Each structure stands twice: as structure tokens, then as C-alpha cells.
Amino acid sequence: MEFKILGTGSATPQLDRNPSAFFLTIDQVLFLIDCGEGTQFRILEHKIKVSRLKYIMISHLHGDHYFGLVGLISSLNLNKRKDPLTIIGPKGLNEILILQFKYSNTILNFELSFIETQSDTFNLVLDTETFKIESFPLKHRVPCTGFLITKKASKRKVIRESLPENFPLPYYKLLKDGLDVTNELTGEVFLNKNHTVDGEPEKKIAYCSDTIFDTGIVEYIKNADLVYHEATFLDEHEQRAQQTFHSTASQAAQIANLANAKQLIIGHYSSRYKTTDSHLQEANIHFDAVNLSKEGDNYII
Ligand SMILES: [Zn+2]
Ligand SMILES: [Zn+2]
Structure with missing residues (x-):
């Protein structure tokens, strides 16, 4: 499994940080997780072959997580995509897409299917021979889910x-x-x-998008090989985190620690912080294997 970071910012645009977008590759199948504004440009910048893109997962309908979606789908269409594409996301997203395409008189030349996530329970979204996708509830200001992506153990x-x-x-x-x-x-x-001899063991990546500190998610992401968790704020702004239903770096690390994760990536930094050294320091108090997300970084699991 390969996890690539395209965006580390939150809320409003920042010149040096892009909004949330991540690519995951499992056996040549490409997944896009969240699609903030401008994701298309990052795809060009990192020379990502979107012909292999099969699934787009959207955690929630705040703009910094999906404003890039209509643009990306439109460009795939203009580039004569023929292969089907599946969008996995919350209630309302399908309606938004249909409306956008209706008023731009866009007729897609590929099949676009939609799987609606449930923001109040743990759910199996997709199950194939080689991988499965599950969604779990996050506590945010609008319905929001995290995603647990499991690459199944390969045969002997x-x-x-x-x-x-x-x-x-x-x-x-x-x-x-x-x-x-x-x-x-x-x-x-x-x-x-x-x-x-034994095949490759099972591998798990947990994507915890925008959420208030919530130990309730620990049971869903137990023993994950990689946890991505938002860390919008530092300890000094913990109250602000609570008010806006976000987390601090140290809270993200506490979740990774409780979940017995192998490693943690934090991101979704508030624009008030020009550097992220303090995020790392505060997270390291609770968990050792912390990585600061940086645009373009790749993690092989
Ligand atoms: Zn956000
Ligand atoms: Zn949000």
C-alpha cells in the first residue's frame, strides 16, 4: 500500500499548503481520499496517472475536503475517460454533483456511481477479493466519516x-x-x-478526517499500520479546537497511542501556524512514531 499526501492545510486557502487530498494505491488500484480545491493541479504537479483512479472517498461536505471534485470529474470527462468511477461520500454529495452537471450541460462519457456513507455507524462500504473499505463516524460540525482501508492478506x-x-x-x-x-x-x-510460505500479511490504513477529540473511534482503527489524524491546533488553542470540532496534535497522538497504531501522520494545520515543529513536539509526548504531513510525501506500508 502506498499513501501519498497532496494537502496539509485546513479551512481557507493558503499559499504554501493545499487543502486535504490523499492518494492511496493498492495493487495498481488508485483511491483519492478527499479532494480539496485545486487537487487537479497537485495531480499534474506529482504526475499522478488518474487513468488508474477507481474510487474517490469524501469524508464530509466542508469545502476544504471536496471543492476540487467537480473540477476533477469534469477534466476526466474532457480527457475522454471511459472507465467507471465510484464516489463514496455523505448524503447530499450526489445531489450536488448532479446539479452541477445539469446546469453546465455536462454529459459524462463514463459511468459515475455513488455509494452513500452513513455518518452514525461503522459500515462496510466495499468488499473485494484484495481489499475492503469501511467507514466510521467522526464527530464534526456536519456529518463526517473516517475510512478504514484494509488490504487483505495475500494467499500463500x-x-x-x-x-x-x-x-x-x-x-x-x-x-x-x-x-x-x-x-x-x-x-x-x-x-x-x-x-x-506465508503471503503478505493484512495491512490497514485509517483516515481520520475532521473530528473533535473522540476516543470512541479507537475501537474502529485498532492496530492500524498507519493512522492519519487531523491536528488542526496546538495545545494553547485546545478550547478553540473543541468549539470548532477539531483536534490538537497531542489529541491526535493520544488516539494513535490508544489504538496501538504503528505510525501516525498528522496534518490539516490551521493557517495561524507558520511552522509545524510544535505540532511534532506536542504529539511526541503521547506517541513516538509521529510524522508531520508534507505535500508530496509518500508512505509505503
Ligand atoms: Zn477540514
Ligand atoms: Zn470540516
């Missing part, structure tokens, strides 16, 4: 050198599934433990 890996040259192909599949195999013609037995 077959040690080809340990098998005879003419080993029948269907038997490979059985070995990958963890089964012992008996050759029907010769009666020879191939024990799974002698001919396979």
Missing part, C-alpha cells in the same frame, strides 16, 4: 523450485489456498507446509 506463496516441472496448474491454486495436494495419477502427496 508457492515455492516453485520445490515442485516437479510438470506439476499440474490446478494444483498450484490448491496450494495457494493452503491445502495439501494429492496427485490423482501418481498418488504422490504434496504437503502445503513443504511447498508454500
